Amino acid sequence: MDCLVAAAASRQAIGVTKAAHYPGNTAPAPVRGRGPWPAVALALALCGLLAACGGGKQTVRRTPPPAQPTRVWPHVDPDNPEAANAVLMRAFSLVGTPYRYGGNTPEGGFDCSGLVNYVYRDMLALNLPRTSRDLAGYQGPRIDPLRLAAGDLVFFGSAGSVTHVGIYVGEGRFVHAPSSGGTVRLDRLDGPYWRDHYSGAKRILR
Numbered sequence: 001m002d003c004l005v006a007a008a009a010s011r012q013a014i015g016v017t018k019a020a021h022y023p024g025n026t027a028p029a030p031v032r033g034r035g036p037w038p039a040v041a042l043a044l045a046l047c048g049l050l051a052a053c054g055g056g057k058q059t060v061r062r063t064p065p066p067a068q069p070t071r072v073w074p075h076v077d078p079d080n081p082e083a084a085n086a087v088l089m090r091a092f093s094l095v096g097t098p099y100r101y102g103g104n105t106p107e108g109g110f111d112c113s114g115l116v117n118y119v120y121r122d123m124l125a126l127n128l129p130r131t132s133r134d135l136a137g138y139q140g141p142r143i144d145p146l147r148l149a150a151g152d153l154v155f156f157g158s159a160g161s162v163t164h165v166g167i168y169v170g171e172g173r174f175v176h177a178p179s180s181g182g183t184v185r186l187d188r189l190d191g192p193y194w195r196d197h198y199s200g201a202k203r204i205l206r
Helices: 002-020 037-053 081-093 112-124 132-136 192-197
Strands: 151-156 160-172 173-176 185-188 196-203
Touching: 002 037, 081 151, 081 160, 112 132, 112 160, 112 173, 132 151, 132 160, 132 196, 151 192, 185 196
Parallel strands: none
Antiparallel strands: 151 160, 151 196, 160 173, 173 185
């Protein structure tokens, strides 16, 4: 409404100016040196301010979902500290090795279960099942997430099916070979994908 009033005022100013140029018109002439354009500009500026303050379409900002709290991971001593330390050191040394489906050597690359098999076989001469599903069924107690110790195996999947495995290294972190095109890396169990797909853990070292 204010914009319409301002526009009408500008049109009136233009009308007065035009009337002054027609013979026989008795309307007063505008003040010299001030044409209609300042009035038009002022009206447009007022409209712009009104639109900026209260008019126009409002942009609705979506509130981001609240971040999930980070768990505090207590330190749990492994049952076999020497063997656990050997596993951790070897697993850390392989970070950056390329992923390869079916791979089980540093030279040829690793998939998830191939990495686990290589580390335990290389450091402890322990032969484990080859697939993540079979590893999940391997002898050993299931471990509560907050009771994990270095060297435990952590599993991931969905709908009751295990599809991935890694080696827990402490403080909520694990080493694994995640996917095609990637490399062996260190991730957190509280990461957005891994937290939602965590399916359990097994203790191998006794």
